[in-house]
Amino acid sequence: GAVVSQHPSRVICKSGTSVKIECRSLDFQATTMFWYRQFPKQSLMLMATSNEGSKATYEQGVEKDKFLINHASLTLSTLTVTSAHPEDSSFYICSARRLGDTEAFFGQGTRLTVV
Amino acid sequence: AQKVTQAQTEISVVEKEDVTLDCVYETRDTTYYLFWYKQPPSGELVFLIRRNSFDEQNEISGRYSWNFQKSTSSFNFTITASQVVDSAVYFCALSEDLETGANNLFFGTGTRLTVIP
Numbered sequence: 365g366a367v368v369s370q371h372p373s374r375v376i377c378k379s380g381t382s383v384k385i386e387c388r389s390l391d392f393q394a395t396t397m398f399w400y401r402q403f404p405k406q407s408l409m410l411m412a413t414s415n416e417g418s419k420a421t422y423e424q425g426v427e428k429d430k431f432l433i434n435h436a437s438l439t440l441s442t443l444t445v446t447s448a449h450p451e452d453s454s455f456y457i458c459s460a461r462r463l464g465d466t467e468a469f470f471g472q473g474t475r476l477t478v479v
Numbered sequence: 480a481q482k483v484t485q486a487q488t489e490i491s492v493v494e495k496e497d498v499t500l501d502c503v504y505e506t507r508d509t510t511y512y513l514f515w516y517k518q519p520p521s522g523e524l525v526f527l528i529r530r531n532s533f534d535e536q537n538e539i540s541g542r543y544s545w546n547f548q549k550s551t552s553s554f555n556f557t558i559t560a561s562q563v564v565d566s567a568v569y570f571c572a573l574s575e576d577l578e579t580g581a582n583n584l585f586f587g588t589g590t591r592l593t594v595i596p
Contacts, residue, residue, distance in 0.1 A: 470586060 366392050368460045370471025377448055377478055385443045385474045387458035393438035394460035399431075402455040411456075414441050448478040481506045483573045485587035492561050493595050500556040500590045502571030508532075513554045514572040515545065518589070527569075530554065561594045568592070 367390040377383045387397055399411045412428075414420035414435035422428045430452075432444040441460070445452050457473040482505040492498045504513065515527040528538065530547055538545050542559045558565055571587040 366460075366462070366469040368394075368458065368469045368471045370458055370474055372474060373472060374475045375477070377476070379449055379478055380447055382444055382446045383448055383476060385445075385456055385458075385476075387441045387443070387460065387471050389439045389460040389469070392460075392462050394441070395438065395463040396461045397435055397441040398459045398461075399433060399441075399443050400457045400459070402457065411443075445476065448476070450478045452476065453478045481508075481573055481585045483571050483585050483587035485569075485571055485590050487590045488588070489591045489593070491593045491595060494563060495560050497557060497559050498561050498592065498594075500558075500569050500571075500592065502554045502556065502587060504552050504554065504571070504573045506552075506573060512574040513547070514570075514574070515554075515556050516570040516572065516586075518568040518570065520567070525567075527556075558592075561592075563594050563596050566592060566594045 369388045369390050371386045371388070375383055395416050397414050399414070401409050401411050410423050411426045411431060412420045412422045412433050414433050416435050416438050420428070420433040420435065430446055432446060433441065435441040441458065443456060443458070453476055455473055455475050458471040460469055484503045486501055486503070490498060490500070502515070509532065511532045513530045517525040517527055519525065527543065528540070528545055530538070530545065532549065535547050535549055537547060544557045544559065546553070546555045546557065554571060556569065556571070568589045568591045570589045573585045
C-alpha cells in the first residue's frame with residue numbers, strides 16, 4: 365500500500381524559532397501534497413495544496429510567509445513554520461496523492477508545541 | 480489501542496438509492512471524538528461531522544444521517560437518495576485526546592463510494 369511518512373511526530377520549539385516538518389511518500393511519487401492543521405476541538409483544516417515543482421496554493425486566511433511549503437521532489441514536501449509563536453501550536457498533518465489518483469494518503473501528523 | 484475500521488473498501492449504488500457506510504472503532508478511552516470526512520476527486524478532505532462520545536443522539540443533516548451506537552462501537556453514515564456528486568472516498572476518524580480535542584487523529588482506510596447515474 366501507499367505509505368506517507370511525516371516527521372517529526374512531535375516537536376517542541378521556542379517562540380521565535382522556525383521548525384520544519386517533512387512529509388515523504390515512501391513507495392510512490394506524490395505529485396500533489398496537502399497540508400492540514402487541526403486546532404483544538406476542531407476539525408482538520410486544509411492549509412495549502414502543493415504540486416511538485418510549483419508554488420503551493422494556500423487557503424484563505426493562511427499566511428504564506430508564515431507557513432512556507434516546498435515540494436521540490438516527487439517524494440518530499442516540507443512545511444516550515446517560521447518565527448513560531450504559541451498560537452501556532454497545533455497538530456499538522458499532510459497527505460499525498462499520486463498523479464491520476466483521486467485518493468490521498470495521510471501522514472501520521474506532527475504535534476507542534478511552541479513555548 | 481485505538482483503531483478505526485471501515486470494512487467496506489468500495490461501494491457502488493445507483494443514483495437515488497440510499498447507502499450506509501460503516502465505521503467501527505476501538506478505543507480504551509471513555510471520552511473521544513468521532514469524525515467523518517469526504518474526499519472528492521479533487522483530493523482535499525471535506526469535514527462532515529464530529530461527534531463526541533457523550534452524545535449518542537443521532538444526527539441528520541439534509542440527505543446525510545449518522546447513527547452512533549456506543550454499545551457496538553459503531554458510527555455509521557447514511558446518505559439518502561444518493562447523487563452522482565456524492566461519489567467520493569469517505570473517511571471515518573477517531574480522536575482520543577480530549578485535552579486538546581485534536582491530537583492524533585486515527586483514520587479508517589476509507590470507503591470509496593461510486594454513485595452511478
